[in-house]
Amino acid sequence: MTARDDEAAPTRQHDPCRTREVLDIVGDKWSLLVVRTLQEGPRRFTELKRAIDGISQRMLTVTLRSLERDGILTRTVRNVMPPHVSYELTPMGRTLQEATAPLLEWSHAYLPHIDAARAEYDTRTGSPTGRS
């Protein structure tokens, strides 16, 4: 349930709930990829679909709708034949892109390290990968 009554928040140390909500926005499988692709400028539906490898039509639509609803991007329809729909980051969307940039850079830097850590863990604990 999404209870929107946060006026009774105790303001203790930091607010635990809000931190989680940001993942409801960009924590899904494709949102960050869409935001990152749109960072370079407006793109059409099929352009996005081509740019984001592996995404299905359905998930692209769902992701775009969600981001549009959250005010991260805008959807502009030109009613011609064939249809022309363009997506573009809002100012808020650009601030999101900037806020996520460090995380994307981190992933670049540390994913190999994580692969190594996983392998080491699996070896140590005798997990499926290593086997005996």
Next chain:
Amino acid sequence: MTARDDEAAPTRQHDPCRTREVLDIVGDKWSLLVVRTLQEGPRRFTELKRAIDGISQRMLTVTLRSLERDGILTRTVRNVMPPHVSYELTPMGRTLQEATAPLLEWSHAYLPHIDAARAEYDTRTGSPTGRS
């Protein structure tokens, strides 16, 4: 200049897979919350459970195991009665915490704006989200 002539606006993909993988690490429901709580120092299991409101025992265990496997945190067991298990960020875990800090700050700043954007979108489209 341009060796290629027809590369007007290609909408290329940078590297699609790696960007996604970071979400397999911190894109779940609780990982960022755990990392953020451990930012303040080592914590025991029950301390984490109390600090992260709403998390179940199962999900805390699962999340901690995953982060341990990825080398984000360490698990230290003191074999006494009652058992004493302490979790602590690794150096790599701290770099992750720093990389996600901007995103957490962003959520702090923009979540109210997003709530407004959602309400406006739902009103505009007559969406059934909030029900009547």
Next chain:
DNA sequence: CGGAATCCATATCGATACTG
């Protein structure tokens, strides 16, 4: 105290088919 194991509800996602 700090889990592991099981059961089950829901959320998420992909594939496919159809539409204006």
Next chain:
DNA sequence: CAGTATCGATATGGATTCCG
């Protein structure tokens, strides 16, 4: 071209119970 609708597989997460 840019969707929508439906279906089914799988992932995720909560509640509960048990155990050293």
